[in-house]
C-alpha cells in the first residue's frame with residue numbers, strides 16, 4: 001500500500017487511496033487529504049488532445065496513485081459509457097457574457113452523477129483487496145441521494161442507505177428517491193435538516209459499537225458523500241474539460257486563465273476546482289456562490305465561520321447547508337498542512353458552532369476565492385432574466401452561480417457550473433418564469449415548451465413510478481436503520 005493520504009486532523013492517521021475510498025472518513029473524524037497534492041502537474045497539452053474519458057483516467061491516476069492504469073481505464077469505461085445523454089459528458093455553452101458548463105446530463109439530472117457513476121467502480125476495485133462488503137451511508141440535501149442510489153443499485157458486495165431531510169427536498173427529488181428500485185437499497189426521511197442528517201451519519205462512522213457489529217458480518221461502513229475522496233476526484237476532471245473546450249472553441253489561448261463560479265453547499269464541487277488548480281489548471285479565481293444560507297459568503301469575507309444562524313429553506317435545497325464539510329480540506333491546504341490547527345478549529349466548530357481563521361489564512365483564501373450569495377427573489381429574477389435575454393433556462397442552483405459569476409466577472413472568461421437540470425426543479429422554475437403555481441407534472445410539461453433539452457428519461461418515468469420507500473425516522477433511529485439495511489448487502493460470492 002502507498003500511504004498517499006492522511007487525516008486533515010492528524011498526519012499519523014494514514015491510508016492509501018484504495019483504503020481511503022473504502023473507509024470514506026478518517027477514524028478521528030477528519031477527511032483524507034494528500035500532502036503532496038499537485039507536486040506532479042497535469043500535462044495540459046495532453047489534456048487538450050484527449051477525450052473526456054481519456055482525461056478522466058489520466059487525472060484519476062494523478063490523484064489515486066495506487067489504482068493501476070488498467071483499473072482506472074475500465075472504471076472510466078463502466079462509469080461513462082451509455083450513462084450520459086451528451087457525448088461531451090459535460091458540454092460547455094456560451095450564455096450571455098458567461099460560459100455554462102452543463103454537468104447535469106447524467107442518469108439523475110444533477111452534477112452528482114459525474115462522481116457517483118464512478119465511485120461504485122472505485123469502491124468495487126478496492127473491495128477486491130478484502131473479504132468484505134461495503135454498506136454505503138449517505139446523507140443528502142436532495143441530489144446526492146438519488147445519484148448514489150442509481151450508482152450503487154445492485155452492485156455486488158455493496159448496500160446503500162440514504163437519509164434525506166423530511167419535507168426539505170423538491171417534489172421531484174423526493175419522488176426520485178422514494179421510487180428507487182434495487183435489492184440492496186434503503187431510503188429514509190429524517191426529521192430535521194441536512195446538517196442534522198450529515199452530522200448523524202458522521203457520528204455513525206465513528207460509532208465503535210456499530211463498526212464492530214458490522215465488522216462481525218464482514219461489512220465495512222463507507223460514505224458516498226463528498227467527504228469521500230472517491231467522490232471528489234472525478235469532479236476535478238470537468239474543470240479541465242471546461243478549459244479544454246474554451247481553448248478548442250477559440251475563446252482563450254492555451255496559456256490564458258479562466259475563472260469559475262460554483263454554486264456551493266458542502267464545498268465539494270468548488271474544492272475539486274481547487275484540486276484542478278493545484279494540478280496546474282490556469283485559474284484566475286473561484287467564485288463561491290451561496291443561497292440565503294450564506295455562511296460561506298461571510299467566512300470568505302470576514303474569516304469567521306459561524307453556523308449559529310437560522311436555517312433557511314430555499315428553492316435551491318441542495319445548497320441548504322450550514323456546515324460545509326469540505327472546507328476542512330481547504331483549511332488544511334491553506335495552513336500548509338497544519339493538522340493541529342485544523343483539528344482545533346473543527347473542535348471549536350463542534351463545540352461552539354464557530355471559529356475564526358488567522359488574517360494570513362484569510363488573505364491566502366481571498367487571493368483565489370471570492371464569494372457572493374443570492375436569496376430566492378434574486379434567484380428567480382436571474383432565472384427570468386437569463387431566459388428573457390438568452391432563451392436559456394437555468395435551474396435555481398445554477399442561477400445562483402450565474403448571478404454571482406456575472407457580479408464578479410472581470411476580463412477573464414467566467415465559467416458557471418450548471419449543477420442541475422431545470423426539470424428537476426420545474427415548479428420553482430416555472431414560477432420564476434411565468435408566475436404560475438403549477439403541480440409538479442404540469443410544471444414539467446409546461447417547462448418542456450420553453451426548454452433547450454427534452455425532459456430527461458429518468459424524470460419523465462417518475463410520473464407513473466410506485467413509491468417504495470416511506471419510512472420517516474428521527475436521528476436517534478438512524479443506527480437501527482443502518483443495522484436493518486445491512487441485511488440487504490449484496491454478496492455475489494454467497495448468493
Ligand SMILES: *Cc1c(COP(=O)(O)O)cnc(C)c1O
Pocket residue numbers: 110111112142143144226263264265266267268269270318319397398419420
Ligand atoms: C450538491 C449540489 C450543490 C452543492 O455542491 P457541493 O459539492 O455540496 O458544494 C449545488 N447544486 C446542486 C444542484 C447540487 O445537487
